[in-house]
Amino acid sequence: MKVPRGTPRVNQQPAFILHQYPYRETSRLLDVFSRDHGRITLVARGVQRHGSQLRGVLLGHQPLLLDWFGGGEVKTLHAAHWQPGIPQLREVALLCGLYANELLQRILPREIQASLLFAEYFQLVKCLARNAGNPAMLEFALRQFEGQLLASQGVAIDWRNTAEGAPVSPDCFYAFSVDRGLHETPSEGARGQALLAFADGQAVQGWQMQEMKRLMRQVLSATLLDSQPLQTRNLMQEIQRMVQPLA
Amino acid sequence: MSTPPSLQSLINALKVLPGVGPKSAQRMAFHLVQRDPAGAVQLAQAIIDAQGKLQHCRLCNTFAETELCDICLDEQRNHSQLCVVEMPTDLWSIEATRAFEGRYFVLMGRLSPLDGIGVNDIALKPLLARALDGEVEEVILATNFTTEGEATAYYLAELLRARGLRVSRIARGLPVGGELEHADPATLAQALIERRDNTA
Ligand SMILES: [Zn+2]
Numbered sequence: 273m274k275v276p277r278g279t280p281r282v283n284q285q286p287a288f289i290l291h292q293y294p295y296r297e298t299s300r301l302l303d304v305f306s307r308d309h310g311r312i313t314l315v316a317r318g319v320q321r322h323g324s325q326l327r328g329v330l331l332g333h334q335p336l337l338l339d340w341f342g343g344g345e346v347k348t349l350h351a352a353h354w355q356p357g358i359p360q361l362r363e364v365a366l367l368c369g370l371y372a373n374e375l376l377q378r379i380l381p382r383e384i385q386a387s388l389l390f391a392e393y394f395q396l397v398k399c400l401a402r403n404a405g406n407p408a409m410l411e412f413a414l415r416q417f418e419g420q421l422l423a424s425q426g427v428a429i430d431w432r433n434t435a436e437g438a439p440v441s442p443d444c445f446y447a448f449s450v451d452r453g454l455h456e457t458p459s460e461g462a463r464g465q466a467l468l469a470f471a472d473g474q475a476v477q478g479w480q481m482q483e484m485k486r487l488m489r490q491v492l493s494a495t496l497l498d499s500q501p502l503q504t505r506n507l508m509q510e511i512q513r514m515v516q517p518l519a
Numbered sequence: 520m521s522t523p524p525s526l527q528s529l530i531n532a533l534k535v536l537p538g539v540g541p542k543s544a545q546r547m548a549f550h551l552v553q554r555d556p557a558g559a560v561q562l563a564q565a566i567i568d569a570q571g572k573l574q575h576c577r578l579c580n581t582f583a584e585t586e587l588c589d590i591c592l593d594e595q596r597n598h599s600q601l602c603v604v605e606m607p608t609d610l611w612s613i614e615a616t617r618a619f620e621g622r623y624f625v626l627m628g629r630l631s632p633l634d635g636i637g638v639n640d641i642a643l644k645p646l647l648a649r650a651l652d653g654e655v656e657e658v659i660l661a662t663n664f665t666t667e668g669e670a671t672a673y674y675l676a677e678l679l680r681a682r683g684l685r686v687s688r689i690a691r692g693l694p695v696g697g698e699l700e701h702a703d704p705a706t707l708a709q710a711l712i713e714r715r716d717n718t719a
Contacts, residue, residue: 291633296538328703332666354705359712363673370670374633503632510638511674514681 281341281350282309288393289332290373294320302330302349304338305376305393310384314340314349329354333361333369333397345382358401365404367511368414371504372396375421379496389424392417408477411485415470418488427495429454431471440464448490462487526552578649580642581607581625590614590622597621599656601649603675605629605663613661621659624649629662630671638674650679657685664691690715 275281287306295301298320304312319326326349329336335355340347361369372393380386396417403409422429432440435453440446445461448454462483469476470484493499522530526548533544551559575581576588583589590596600621604610610623626641650658658679662668676686692710693702702710 328705331705334705356704356708360709362669366669366673370632370666377633503635503637506637507630507632507674511677514677
């Protein structure tokens with residue numbers, strides 16, 4: 273590929289593909305989360321052509337090293353190398369990975385470096401791949417990543433104190449809203465016990481996880497998400513309903 | 520000077536094709552009316568024909584000109600195996616191998632949550648009707664080994680297992696005649712992870 277002199281180039285950049293879209297006859301647009309350049313859009317030319325070597329490399333949830341050039345909104349992929357170490361996500365772990373990608377697509381601004389979050393996403397993908405058969409662990413990894421994503425966008429929640437500064441008590445209930453932040457509620461919230469365990473980094477499970485999940489959802493929709501429902505969440509709920517038809 | 524309305528409407532019509540923007544549509548339109556008027560008439564007729572004649576096979580959902588396609592009408596085929604694919608082209612690829620004697624179901628798409636394509640956008644109801652017809656014993660999921668194809672396979676596996684069906688997934692691994700040395704590393708890694716027991 274001939275590149276005009278003076279064109280910005282990036283080589284060997286650690287990155288994950290969040291999603292890919294067919295583009296023109298034989299190309300794809302890649303929504304990429306890179307370590308040093310944040311979220312960027314790359315065009316992968318000719319990848320849809322018969323026999324393209326790139327197709328076996330441009331995989332979701334797999335660590336890649338990417339070379340690209342160009343200074344515009346859409347840059348051109350020059351080379352891609354697959355990095356070993358993470359089995360491809362399958363089944364429920366794959367849906368969890370897709371959920372994380374959807375969150376990133378919805379929340380992460382383009383072209384802004386987010387190296388810490390990149391490292392956390394890398395850890396998440398590893399954890400999803402290694403705990404494929406352990407739904408409780410998958411859930412916990414997602415909640416942690418949600419917290420990290422919130423923090424990366426300046427929404428740092430202190431699970432030990434309410435917005436008004438009162439310490440969270442194990443036996444009280446808590447909720448989150450735009451105007452009040454984390455606050456105590458008479459009932460129908462997450463129990464303080466769950467918040468404190470989560471804040472301690474304990475792998476919460478069972479009812480505690482369910483309550484943290486609902487609370488985290490409140491935080492995300494009150495702060496970073498618009499009113500559009502998350503498609504992967506719908507799909508996961510759909511599957512949940514099938515697996516436990518009576519629950 | 521403005522574009523004659525019929526030419527403009529041809530250009531607009533060509534833009535429905537995937538990957539065709541205003542520039543390519545204009546180029547195609549000029550080619551059709553200027554260089555190949557006979558081809559243009561043929562194309563117009565073919566589109567009208569296909570639109571008028573094609574329907575979805577009542578059983579397998581693939582394109583057919585009759586209520587049931589040739590494969591579904593073929594009594595020699597094995598009724599206990601049902602192979603689920605994304606698109607008719609996948610069905611044709613498998614048919615060309617002659618390695619499968621059962622019957623098919625064509626989803627006409629795949630789940631793709633990040634594109635907003637959910638369970639209501641693929642042909643689930645007819646698939647369930649087909650899989651639960653009492654004759655099918657095994658459903659073979661032959662969706663693509665892409666993120667979306669894998670997510671679709673997972674969803675369908677849960678859906679069909681919950682209804683008591685045996686579900687299998689086509690295998691992936693090294694290409695036939697493929698030497699490890701030349702295999703792409705992601706495929707080789709997955710072939711090791713998904714190795715099968717050979718002790719029996
Ligand atoms: Zn048919």
